Amino acid sequence: MGIRRHLRRLTRPALLGTLGWTAPVSRRFGYDRGTPIDRYYIERFLEANRAAIQGRVLEVKDSGYTDRFGTDVTGRDVLDADASNPFATIVDDLATCDSIPDGSFDCIILTQTLQFIFDTRAALRSLEQVVQRMSVMPGQRTIVMVSGGFLTFADHTSDKSRIMDRAARAGIVVNALDARGLYTDLPDMARRTAGAPQVEQVLQQLEREGSRQQAAVMDEMAAATGGTFVQNTNDVDGGMQRTLALRCIA
Numbered sequence: 645m646g647i648r649r650h651l652r653r654l655t656r657p658a659l660l661g662t663l664g665w666t667a668p669v670s671r672r673f674g675y676d677r678g679t680p681i682d683r684y685y686i687e688r689f690l691e692a693n694r695a696a697i698q699g700r701v702l703e704v705k706d707s708g709y710t711d712r713f714g715t716d717v718t719g720r721d722v723l724d725a726d727a728s729n730p731f732a733t734i735v736d737d738l739a740t741c742d743s744i745p746d747g748s749f750d751c752i753i754l755t756q757t758l759q760f761i762f763d764t765r766a767a768l769r770s771l772e773q774v775v776q777r778m779s780v781m782p783g784q785r786t787i788v789m790v791s792g793g794f795l796t797f798a799d800h801t802s803d804k805s806r807i808m809d810r811a812a813r814a815g816i817v818v819n820a821l822d823a824r825g826l827y828t829d830l831p832d833m834a835r836r837t838a839g840a841p842q843v844e845q846v847l848q849q850l851e852r853e854g855s856r857q858q859a860a861v862m863d864e865m866a867a868a869t870g871g872t873f874v875q876n877t878n879d880v881d882g883g884m885q886r887t888l889a890l891r892c893i894a
Contacts, residue, residue, distance in 0.1 A: 682823075686755050687713075688881075699750025704738070706731045709753050721749070739766035764796055768803045775807055779814035787811075789820040789865070793858030804861065808868035820862035821883045822875035824855075 674680035679687075690697070690713045700719040701710045706729075707720045714720070723741075724732035736743045739761050761767050771787075778785045796804060811818060859875055866873035874883040 682756065685881075690753070697751050697753065700748070701751045701753065702734075702744075702749045703753045704755075704757050705729070709755070739763045739770070741770070761794075764794055764800060765803065767794060768796075768800060768807065772803070772807045772810070775811045775814070775816055778816055779810065785814070785816045786871075787816060787818045789818065789862055790823050791820070791862065792824045793822060793860070793862055795857055796861050804864065808865055811865075811869045816869060817871045818865040818869045819871040820866045820873045822859050822862065822873075825876075825878045 670677055687709075690709055694713040694715050697710065697714040698716040698718075700721070701707075701714060701717055702721050702723055703710050704723050707722050710717060710720045721733045722729070722731045723734045723736060723738065723744075725735065725737050726732070727735045729735075734743060738757065774787060778787070859873075863873045863875075865871070877883060
């Protein structure tokens, strides 16, 4: 750890019991204090599955993980919607990826990205394309979804049903891991309003229902294809072991 980073941690310690704070301990996702906790588990997963990072590899924003964990990489591309990114070799919207032909890559490293795609129908359409491509592949086919989930509504029902039916007919199994970990009903101290407990109860109820709905789509897809859905646990290693499928990094 560098001296500058060490000094930052000393001058702004992460003290327990400070739930009343409304400002984040770090505004750089924790990189200024060390390795962010989510990246610790992501990098352990990539290290354990580095043999799958081979051939032509696509990564988002930069090729850092491809360079670090890749084995027998024959080509590397970087996708970004921002044309000013000097590392980008493909400028496109991940929700559509119109400029990327089918079968272009042997491996795609997509970490901390899917949850920021707000077009739910586009996300479902991309998932359907994955199922379509995998349906003609030989051997056992498994899709692993590692996500905090995403909201779907009544007008998405036919899209979900079509994807699940196609996957089930092709023998493709969908395993899913809820990346949010153990869910608790801790009060939001920054939002709490004195003298309005009824409002706080309604807001907490809405948050619980929203959280359940976000996970529901992963639960449905796993159940419809004979897969496994792991949720409400902080045992990331155990969850990965239950959902792990070689050559699928999401």
